[in-house]
Amino acid sequence: MPKPPSKQPTERPSKRPSKRPINQRLAEAAVALFDENGYDATTVDDIAARAGVSRSTFFRYYRSKEDAIFPDHDALLERIDARLRASTADTAIVAITDAVRIVLAHYVDDAEVSLRRYRLVRRVPALRDREIASVARYQRLFREFVGAWLGDSPDAGLRAELMAASVVAAHNQVLRGWLRAGGTYDPAEPLDHALGYVIATFRHLEQPQDKDQVVVAAFSRGATPQAVMAAIRRHLESRA
Amino acid sequence: MPKPPSKQPTERPSKRPSKRPINQRLAEAAVALFDENGYDATTVDDIAARAGVSRSTFFRYYRSKEDAIFPDHDALLERIDARLRASTADTAIVAITDAVRIVLAHYVDDAEVSLRRYRLVRRVPALRDREIASVARYQRLFREFVGAWLGDSPDAGLRAELMAASVVAAHNQVLRGWLRAGGTYDPAEPLDHALGYVIATFRHLEQPQDKDQVVVAAFSRGATPQAVMAAIRRHLESRA
DNA sequence: CCACCGATAAGACTGAGTACCATAATGACG
DNA sequence: CGTCATTATGGTACTCAGTCTTATCGGTGG
Numbered sequence: 001m002p003k004p005p006s007k008q009p010t011e012r013p014s015k016r017p018s019k020r021p022i023n024q025r026l027a028e029a030a031v032a033l034f035d036e037n038g039y040d041a042t043t044v045d046d047i048a049a050r051a052g053v054s055r056s057t058f059f060r061y062y063r064s065k066e067d068a069i070f071p072d073h074d075a076l077l078e079r080i081d082a083r084l085r086a087s088t089a090d091t092a093i094v095a096i097t098d099a100v101r102i103v104l105a106h107y108v109d110d111a112e113v114s115l116r117r118y119r120l121v122r123r124v125p126a127l128r129d130r131e132i133a134s135v136a137r138y139q140r141l142f143r144e145f146v147g148a149w150l151g152d153s154p155d156a157g158l159r160a161e162l163m164a165a166s167v168v169a170a171h172n173q174v175l176r177g178w179l180r181a182g183g184t185y186d187p188a189e190p191l192d193h194a195l196g197y198v199i200a201t202f203r204h205l206e207q208p209q210d211k212d213q214v215v216v217a218a219f220s221r222g223a224t225p226q227a228v229m230a231a232i233r234r235h236l237e238s239r240a
Numbered sequence: 241m242p243k244p245p246s247k248q249p250t251e252r253p254s255k256r257p258s259k260r261p262i263n264q265r266l267a268e269a270a271v272a273l274f275d276e277n278g279y280d281a282t283t284v285d286d287i288a289a290r291a292g293v294s295r296s297t298f299f300r301y302y303r304s305k306e307d308a309i310f311p312d313h314d315a316l317l318e319r320i321d322a323r324l325r326a327s328t329a330d331t332a333i334v335a336i337t338d339a340v341r342i343v344l345a346h347y348v349d350d351a352e353v354s355l356r357r358y359r360l361v362r363r364v365p366a367l368r369d370r371e372i373a374s375v376a377r378y379q380r381l382f383r384e385f386v387g388a389w390l391g392d393s394p395d396a397g398l399r400a401e402l403m404a405a406s407v408v409a410a411h412n413q414v415l416r417g418w419l420r421a422g423g424t425y426d427p428a429e430p431l432d433h434a435l436g437y438v439i440a441t442f443r444h445l446e447q448p449q450d451k452d453q454v455v456v457a458a459f460s461r462g463a464t465p466q467a468v469m470a471a472i473r474r475h476l477e478s479r480a
Numbered sequence: 481c482c483a484c485c486g487a488t489a490a491g492a493c494t495g496a497g498t499a500c501c502a503t504a505a506t507g508a509c510g
Numbered sequence: 511c512g513t514c515a516t517t518a519t520g521g522t523a524c525t526c527a528g529t530c531t532t533a534t535c536g537g538t539g540g
Contacts, residue, residue, distance in 0.1 A: 022487095022488095043525085043526065043527085044526080044527065044528085045526085053488075053489090054488065054489045054490070055489090055490090056488065056489060056490075056491095057487080057488060057489075059527090059528070059529080060487080060488080063528090064527075064528075065526095065527070065528090128373075129369065129370070129372075129373035130369070132372055132373050132376045133368075133369040133372050133373065136372045155437070157413060157417070158410065158413050158434050158437060159437075161409045161410070161412065161413040162406050162409050162410065162413075162437070162438065162441075164409070165405040165406060165408070165409035166402050166405060166406060166409075168405070169401045169402050169404070169405035169406075170398065170401070170402065172401065173397060173398050173401040173402075174398075177397070194398050197395070197398060197399075197402070198402065201402075201441050201442070201444070202441070262518095262519095283494090283495065283496085284495080284496070284497090285495085293519075293520090294519065294520045294521070295520090295521090296519065296520060296521070296522095297518080297519055297520075299496090299497070299498080300518080300519080303497090304496075304497075305495095305496070305497090481540100482539105482540085483538100483539090483540085484537105484538085484539085484540100485536100485537090485538085485539105486535105486536095486537090487534105487535085487536085487537105488533100488534080488535075488536100489532100489533080489534070489535085490531100490532085490533075490534090491530105491531090491532085491533100492529105492530085492531085492532100493528105493529080493530080493531100494527105494528090494529080494530100495526105495527090495528090495529105496525105496526090496527085496528105497524105497525090497526090497527105498523105498524080498525080498526105499522100499523085499524080499525105500521100500522085500523085500524100501520105501521085501522085501523105502519100502520080502521080502522100503518105503519080503520075503521095504517100504518085504519075504520090505516100505517085505518075505519085506515100506516080506517075506518090507514105507515090507516080507517100508513105508514090508515085508516100509512105509513090509514090509515105510511100510512090510513085510514105
């Protein structure tokens with residue numbers, strides 16, 4: 001198997017004509033050519049030529065032509081995985097929230113690149129499918145995490161699938177809105193809103209026994225307000 | 241552009257050596273060869289040869305090698321679209337439920353084919369990605385339908401995305417369970433259970449104003465039970 | 481200076497997918 | 511029964527992605 005170059009091949013290169021690392025030059029050349037001539041009309045040779053390297057070198061850095069557009073998906077996937085693994089059962093929701101925030105931040109931090117890629121991916125079916133497949137891998141991570149979290153409770157599989165799908169869908173909805181708007185605002189608040197929506201959804205389902213329940217309480221008319229409050233508090237806390 | 245053969249090219253063919261229509265013969269040859277030699281090791285020439293036609297003919301029936309495995313996705317997509325369109329706002333939930341049932345039934349009706357395809361898709365990344373992209377198209381249909389249904393209510397976009405994702409995830413969860421079990425049971429009940437779960441989830445969210453609300457009522461100690469009931473009824477009905 | 485080693489280049493090869501043209505089958509019609 | 515138009519099919523050539531193998535380049539340590 002072809003081993004990828006050990007590191008940034010030239011941290012401080014002694015070569016004259018090119019200073020940026022080759023993988024960046026290739027990615028930039030790819031995006032530029034895709035913009036200019038379209039995805040299908042651009043060959044790998046074109047990309048390599050503009051980057052000033054050979055076709056062989058292109059494939060040493062990217063497994064495929066599509067890969068040049070999604071250079072950092074694998075690294076991001078690993079960060080998400082790491083964040084999820086670094087959590088216990090009682091911090092699961094925080095871990096999920098954090099993980100989604102990491103993904104969104106990754107796009108926002110590189111708004112320029114994200115927007116250009118978005119415009120490109122939107123009109124090239126092959127790239128769209130590729131991106132969808134990537135999203136499915138995130139969803140799989142979340143599903144496995146939630147599944148392990150829920151253990152073997154009833155419907156654990158179904159709930160894990162639904163939660164993962166909802167979390168990813170919420171993220172995508174927020175991200176797409178931000179991209180469509182040209183990245184002109186901070187999507188942090190919309191994301192929290194969307195995630196809050198999702199979490200509220202499933203929190204309700206986790207305590208189905210409480211739904212539609214009506215509590216009727218009767219107190220002696222002479223009871224002090226403190227006594228009434230104490231009784232109510234005892235009742236509420238017995239539920240938790 | 242190459243026009244696909246107008247109809248089943250030979251309803252009752254006069255040719256001797258082959259009676260089944262060519263598209264079926266090609267699909268069967270493809271699946272058989274993929275089973276025997278693996279997906280990558282099978283070339284389009286191999287498939288065409290086993291089906292007794294030329295390579296050109298293969299590409300006239302299927303746009304790509306992958307297409308031979310998913311011959312009926314387009315037709316199914318159109319059926320779903322038709323079912324969704326044939327509904328009004330107040331029958332939306334029924335339409336969604338029906339549509340999902342149609343998809344599942346499509347797999348169950350051809351259990352043999354579905355199971356073989358499942359085993360194949362599971363271990364060929366290219367096919368997995370392709371299938372994921374197909375699922376995304378279903379999800380898109382549902383999303384657009386739900387979005388139109390919700391109109392411009394607050395968070396309509398987010399809710400449409402979440403509902404569509406949940407409906408599709410529920411279907412996938414049920415289908416995968418059935419496939420993993422070798423198609424040995426009727427998944428209709430599990431599907432209804434899963435869809436019920438999803439519908440309950442969002443029904444709760446549609447009345448968010450009631451959540452976490454506590455009602456405290458005080459009545460004169462001498463009030464008759466009828467008077468208390470009447471007061472409660474008035475309060476509840478004022479909410480509806 | 482030499483030996484080694486990783487990065488790159490160069491070229492051959494397979495196979496998917498496209499385009500184009502030639503030919504065989506079919507079906508309608510006189 | 512022949513003719514003509516239509517349509518499915520076969521065949522061939524081409525582009526390009528992706529793989530593989532070999533050669534060259536450049537630096538580094540001995």
